[in-house]
Structure formats: structure tokens, C-alpha cells
Amino acid sequence: xxxPHAQSGEHAARGVSLFQVEGVSFGYSGSANLALRDVSLAIxxxxxxxxxxxxxxxxxxxxxxxxxALTPTAGRVLLDSKPITAYGRAPLxxxxxxxxxxxxxxxxxxxxxxxxxxxxPHGGPLAALRGPSAADRSAVARAMEVTDxxxxxxxxxxELSGGEQQRVALALALAQEPEILxxxxxxxxxxxxxxxxxxxxxxxxxxxxxxxxxxxxxxxTVVAVFHDLNLAALYAGRLxxxxxxxxxxxxxxxxxxxxxxxxxxxxxxxxVLPHPTLDVxxxxxxxxxxxx
Amino acid sequence: xxxxxxxxxxxxxxxxxxxxAVAVPPGIVLGVVxxxxxxxxxxxxxxxxxxxxxxxxxxxxxxxxxxxxxxxxTSGVLFQGLFRNPxxxxxxxxxxxxxxxxxxxxxxxxxxxxxxxTILGLIVPPLPIIGYAxxxxxxxxxxxxxxxxxxxxxxxxxxxxxxxxxxxGFAVAALLGAGTTTLLVLNDRLLLRLRSIFAWMAGGxxxxxxxxxxxxxxxxxxxxxLALLLGRWLDAFLLGEEGAAHVGVPVERAKALxxAVAALLxxxxxxxxxxxxxxxxxxxxxxxxxxxxAHRTLLPASALGGAAFLVLGDLLARTVIAPTELPVGVLxxxxxxxxxxxxxxxxxRVVR
Numbered sequence: 001x002x003x004p005h006a007q008s009g010e011h012a013a014r015g016v017s018l019f020q021v022e023g024v025s026f027g028y029s030g031s032a033n034l035a036l037r038d039v040s041l042a043i044x045x046x047x048x049x050x051x052x053x054x055x056x057x058x059x060x061x062x063x064x065x066x067x068x069a070l071t072p073t074a075g076r077v078l079l080d081s082k083p084i085t086a087y088g089r090a091p092l093x094x095x096x097x098x099x100x101x102x103x104x105x106x107x108x109x110x111x112x113x114x115x116x117x118x119x120x121p122h123g124g125p126l127a128a129l130r131g132p133s134a135a136d137r138s139a140v141a142r143a144m145e146v147t148d149x150x151x152x153x154x155x156x157x158x159e160l161s162g163g164e165q166q167r168v169a170l171a172l173a174l175a176q177e178p179e180i181l182x183x184x185x186x187x188x189x190x191x192x193x194x195x196x197x198x199x200x201x202x203x204x205x206x207x208x209x210x211x212x213x214x215x216x217x218x219x220x221t222v223v224a225v226f227h228d229l230n231l232a233a234l235y236a237g238r239l240x241x242x243x244x245x246x247x248x249x250x251x252x253x254x255x256x257x258x259x260x261x262x263x264x265x266x267x268x269x270x271x272v273l274p275h276p277t278l279d280v281x282x283x284x285x286x287x288x289x290x291x292x
Numbered sequence: 293x294x295x296x297x298x299x300x301x302x303x304x305x306x307x308x309x310x311x312x313a314v315a316v317p318p319g320i321v322l323g324v325v326x327x328x329x330x331x332x333x334x335x336x337x338x339x340x341x342x343x344x345x346x347x348x349x350x351x352x353x354x355x356x357x358x359x360x361x362x363x364x365x366t367s368g369v370l371f372q373g374l375f376r377n378p379x380x381x382x383x384x385x386x387x388x389x390x391x392x393x394x395x396x397x398x399x400x401x402x403x404x405x406x407x408x409x410t411i412l413g414l415i416v417p418p419l420p421i422i423g424y425a426x427x428x429x430x431x432x433x434x435x436x437x438x439x440x441x442x443x444x445x446x447x448x449x450x451x452x453x454x455x456x457x458x459x460x461g462f463a464v465a466a467l468l469g470a471g472t473t474t475l476l477v478l479n480d481r482l483l484l485r486l487r488s489i490f491a492w493m494a495g496g497x498x499x500x501x502x503x504x505x506x507x508x509x510x511x512x513x514x515x516x517x518l519a520l521l522l523g524r525w526l527d528a529f530l531l532g533e534e535g536a537a538h539v540g541v542p543v544e545r546a547k548a549l550x551x552a553v554a555a556l557l558x559x560x561x562x563x564x565x566x567x568x569x570x571x572x573x574x575x576x577x578x579x580x581x582x583x584x585x586a587h588r589t590l591l592p593a594s595a596l597g598g599a600a601f602l603v604l605g606d607l608l609a610r611t612v613i614a615p616t617e618l619p620v621g622v623l624x625x626x627x628x629x630x631x632x633x634x635x636x637x638x639x640x641r642v643v644r
Contacts, residue, residue: 067537067538069534069537069538088542089537089540089541089542089543090540090542091540092540093538093539093540094540096538097538098538100534100535100538103531103535104531104532105530105531106376106377106529106530106532106585107376107378107530107580107585108580108584108585109530109584109585109586110584113527113584113585113586114530116527116586117527117528117530117531117539118539120524120525120527120528120539120540120541121539121540126521127524128520128521128522128523128524128525128587128588129520129521129523129588131588172539176539176540
């Protein structure tokens with residue numbers, strides 16, 4: 001499955017992109033430096049965008065601007081042509097789900113209760129009194145089936161391994177029935193096997209969509225911060241590399257993962273070679289002081 | 293499970309009225325209550341003294357205990373949900389001390405004679421009616437103020453380290469407790485009533501008669517309903533503030549409302565009973581062990597359990613060294629203090 005790679009913001013036609021990031025700068029309070037500087041970027045419906053860059057390059061900040069958690073210092077972030085900060089939290093949460101690096105949960109909560117928390121944006125204020133609705137139950141069941149977490153029912157979240165916990169976190173995100181999934185280094189705490197399974201699952205949801213309540217099929221738009229360049233090249237159809245709060249390169253893995261860009265982005269020598277069986281570039285580190 | 297707790301509460305209420313300095317048989321207790329509620333077929337088979345003991349003395353006191361227990365346990369659930377920590381309790385966090393300070397200040401102001409007086413050059417007109425409503429309002433403001441101070445000081449970025457929370461709560465409680473003592477010592481009028489004020493500060497339910505019950509019952513009722521309405525947001529706070537925002541919770545509004553409702557409940561409890569500690573810690577913890585942390589069950593179960601717990605606690609406090617009465621707060625501290633230490637010890641293993 002390939003999608004046309006979007007151009008960066010200034011070339012995209014106004015009003016048609018799902019997300020439009022327009023000249024956005026952002027500085028955290030108490031910090032003299034801007035975390036993002038005049039970033040423009042359009043994200044199309046159904047796209048899988050990977051964000052790359054060294055620590056502090058601004059990729060997580062960009063992701064948090066897309067969630068509406070942060071308000072730009074300058075410029076604006078539009079979702080369907082409307083500033084994201086103009087949406088209420090609940091309407092946003094019905095469209096956008098966020099998978100954090102690691103979900104930290106207070107109290108020993110049963111897995112199915114935790115997934116039910118994903119239903120918070122659905123149902124009005126009185127939902128707290130009447131308990132979960134039939135729609136809530138079925139969305140939770142479907143989310144747990146898709147993520148293969150139904151077998152953890154009755155166990156507490158804290159009992160599970162890191163990989164299992166991350167799948168439960170994904171089930172919680174899916175219970176929101178989102179059309180957009182934002183992932184912040186979702187596999188950085190996982191061993192290679194679990195990381196691969198996690199990203200396979202996300203890729204499957206992105207490509208095939210998923211049905212909830214048997215009526216709607218949603219092709220998920222995915223924006224993911226990656227710290228593993230090779231996994232990013234394997235799963236994201238489009239990669240954007242950030243450096244010092246600016247977009248350094250934006251395009252397919254073939255366009256972006258080249259030695260010059262990598263040297264500029266990470267300040268280290270990285271060797272690029274084709275994947276032995278697939279048509280994507282992969283990256284190998286080059287030791288600075290020579291081999292062993 | 294909720295039905296069992298309702299039954300336990302009713303049983304506790306009956307026991308609380310039956311036992312005391314003189315035991316009144318349960319049949320007579322139910323008869324007195326039925327008669328006063330206007331049931332026509334009940335025949336009066338008891339003495340006027342028994343009637344007075346049941347209806348004028350014990351029933352108001354027992355119901356006050358139930359209100360205080362329900363309010364404190366619910367307030368504990370709210371603070372624990374907000375701070376994501378099982379050790380948060382209105383007493384430990386200094387919120388009760390805030391309410392106590394507010395209530396004392398109000399008592400002091402309303403203790404002035406009904407003539408105008410001046411504060412800081414401003415002439416304050418006589419306020420008999422405002423003086424009456426002043427106590428709960430002032431207790432609420434004290435509780436909310438203490439909660440805001442504790443939250444603001446203990447917070448580091450997006451996290452609330454438990455050590456900071458407990459230390460801040462300790463300092464706020466000490467400060468406001470000292471403030472309360474100062475107010476009492478400086479004012480002759482209050483000093484005359486020092487014995488009853490001491491009993492109140494130590495957490496004694498000094499309620500006699502029905503007059504103080506109605507306003508407290510209304511406040512507690514409102515607080516319980518609002519708490520239930522906040523339940524889903526509190527569930528989302530299991531994920532932390534940022535996680536809660538991701539599932540659609542307007543975080544700042546949710547926090548402000550939670551603090552306001554918890555402060556309201558604490559204030560209502562403190563005006564009835566003074567500083568009763570650890571109920572908000574013990575009861576939700578026990579309920580959570582059995583029913584899990586989902587607030588749609590945790591909140592009503594804790595309210596019922598807290599009510600039953602404090603009614604039985606007050607019964608024990610009244611009878612264990614009769615005729616002398618122990619303030620029930622002493623009893624809850626005797627049970628709750630060690631439980632708190634166990635929780636603290638265990639939290640060091642869990643919290644990174």
C-alpha cells in the first residue's frame with residue numbers, strides 16, 4: 001500500500017489536508033530556546049507519517065501540538081481547517097487517540113476497566129451515573145479483540161509485562177474509536193520482538209482500518225515519533241526529519257534516509273544500505289573510533 | 293455489594309441508637325422512629341425519657357456520624373483520584389485543618405454580640421443571619437484554600453511526588469492548626485468554651501438535636517451527587533493529567549471541580565465533627581481492595597462504608613470508657629495511623 005507523499009505545508013492546497021501545521025513556533029515557558037521554529041507541514045487523511053530527529057529536535061513537541069495539548073506560540077495547527085485549540089477536549093478525543101511511550105496507571109486497575117476509560121469522550125455528563133452503555137461495551141470488546149488483549153480480562157494492568165501493557169494502551173486508544181492515532185515512541189520500552197508486533201498491529205489498523213460495532217470502517221491516519229530509524233523506514237509511508245525545531249527533510253524513506261540528511265540530523269556517521277529483502281533503505285551506525 | 297453496604301449501614305444506625313449509657317431495646321428504637329415519622333398504627337409502649345434519648349439525643353448524633361463518615365470517605369476518594377495516590381486523605385493533606393481554621397474563624401466572628409464592630413477600620417454591621425451561614429462557608433473556603441496551597445506547592449511539572457504531597461500537607465496542617473489555636477487563645481469568649489472546642493478539634497461528634505443536621509445533610513447530599521458526576525473524569529485521571537486530556541477530559545476544569553467538591557464535603561464534615569482523621573484513607577482503600585478503583589462503584593460504596601464505619605466508630609467511642617466519651621477522631625487515628633504507616637511503607641516499593 002502506498003499513498004502519495006504529501007508536500008510540506010506551503011505546497012499543500014489549503015483546507016483539504018486533515019492536519020495543517022502553518023508556520024508554527026513553540027517555546028516551553030521558562031526556556032529561552034524555541035522547541036519548534038516556523039514549522040509548516042500538511043498531513044493527509046490516511047497517511048502514516050513518521051517523525052524523526054535527535055533528542056530535543058522537537059518531534060514530541062510537534063506531536064503534542066497535534067493533540068492540542070500545547071498551544072503554538074506563533075502560527076496555528078488546523079484540523080479540518082479549524083484551529084485545533086478551538087475544539088473541545090471531548091470532540092478531539094473522539095477523533096484523536098494518543099499512545100504514549102509508556103502508560104503509567106495509578107492503582108491496581110483491571111484491564112477491561114482501563115480500556116473502558118477510552119470511552120470517556122463518548123456519552124454526556126450523565127454517563128457517569130448510568131455506567132457503560134451497550135456501545136461502550138461493544139467498542140471495548142472490539143478494541144480488546146483487535147489488540148489480542150481480551151485474554152487479560154480479570155488481571156490488573158500492573159501484572160502485565162511491558163509489551164502486554166502497551167497492547168492494552170493501544171486497546172484503550174482504539175476504544176475511543178479514533179480516526180487519527182498519534183504515537184510517541186510507542187516501542188522505546190519494548191524488546192525487538194514486542195516492538196515489531198506492536199508496529200505490525202498499528203500498520204494493520206492503518207492499512208485495513210478496523211470495524212467497530214460492525215458499521216464503520218476507519219482507516220487510521222497515523223503520526224508516530226520514532227527513535228528507531230529502521231523501524232520507521234519499514235512502517236511509515238512518509239518520514240519527516242526534525243533538527244533544532246525545523247523540518248530538515250520530508251518525504252519517503254528513500255528520499256530522507258540518505259547519509260547527508262542523517263549526518264545533519266544526528267551529527268553522527270550513519271551508513272545507509274538497502275534492506276536485504278525489501279525495497280527500503282536501512283541504517284547502520286558507524287563507530288566513531290573504529291571497530292572494537 | 294452496594295445492597296450489602298446499605299444493609300450494613302442500616303444495622304450500624306440501629307446499633308448506634310440502641311447502645312449508649314442506657315441501652316434501649318431495638319423494638320422500641322424502631323417504634324420511636326416510626327411514631328415520629330407519623331406511622332399511625334404504632335402504639336406508644338415506651339417512656340417519655342426513652343423517647344427523648346432516642347429521638348433527641350442518639351438519632352441526631354448517629355445520623356451526624358453517618359453524614360461525616362460518608363462525606364470524609366467520599367472526599368478521600370476524590371483527593372486520591374485527583375492526586376493518584378491512596379494516601380491522600382483530607383486530614384493528612386491538611387484540608388481538614390483548613391476547614392477547622394475557617395470554622396473557628398467563623399465561630400469567632402459570629403461570637404461577637406449583635407452590634408456593629410470594626411475590622412481594619414471597616415465597620416461591620418451586626419450579622420446574626422450571615423453569622424449562622426458563615427461557619428460552613430468559611431470552613432469550605434478554608435478547606436479549598438488549603439487544597440490549592442498543597443497542590444500548588446507539591447506539584448513538580450506534571451507530577452505530584454508523594455513525599456512532597458505529604459510534607460506539604462503536614463506543614464499546612466501544622467500552620468493552620470497553630471492558627472486555630474491562636475484564634476482560640478486570643479479570644480476570651482471562645483476560651484470559656486474551651487472544653488467543648490477541644491472535643492470538637494479532636495474529632496468529637498458533639499451534635500445534640502436536629503438543628504445542625506439539616507444544612508450539613510444538604511451539603512453532603514449535593515457533594516455526593518457531584519462526586520458521582522465526576523466519576524468518569526476521575527477514572528480518566530488514573531492515566532495522569534496528560535492521559536486524561538487525551539481521552540477528552542478538560543483537565544483544569546476537572547481538577548478545580550474535584551477540589552471544590554472534596555473541600556465542600558470536608559467542610560460539611562468538619563462543621564459537624566471537627567477533625568476526624570483517616571476515614572477518607574481507610575474506607576476507600578478497603579473498598580478498592582474488594583471492588584477495584586472504578587469510581588462508579590468506588591464512590592457510592594465508600595460513602596456507604598464510610599457512614600457505617602463512623603457510626604460504629606462513634607458507638608465504640610461513646611461506650612468503651614463510658615460514661616466518659618472518647619472523641620471518635622481519637623479512635624479513627626488509632627486505627628488509621630498504623631494503616632497509613634503500612635501504606636507508606638508499601639508505597640516505597642511501588643513508587644519509583
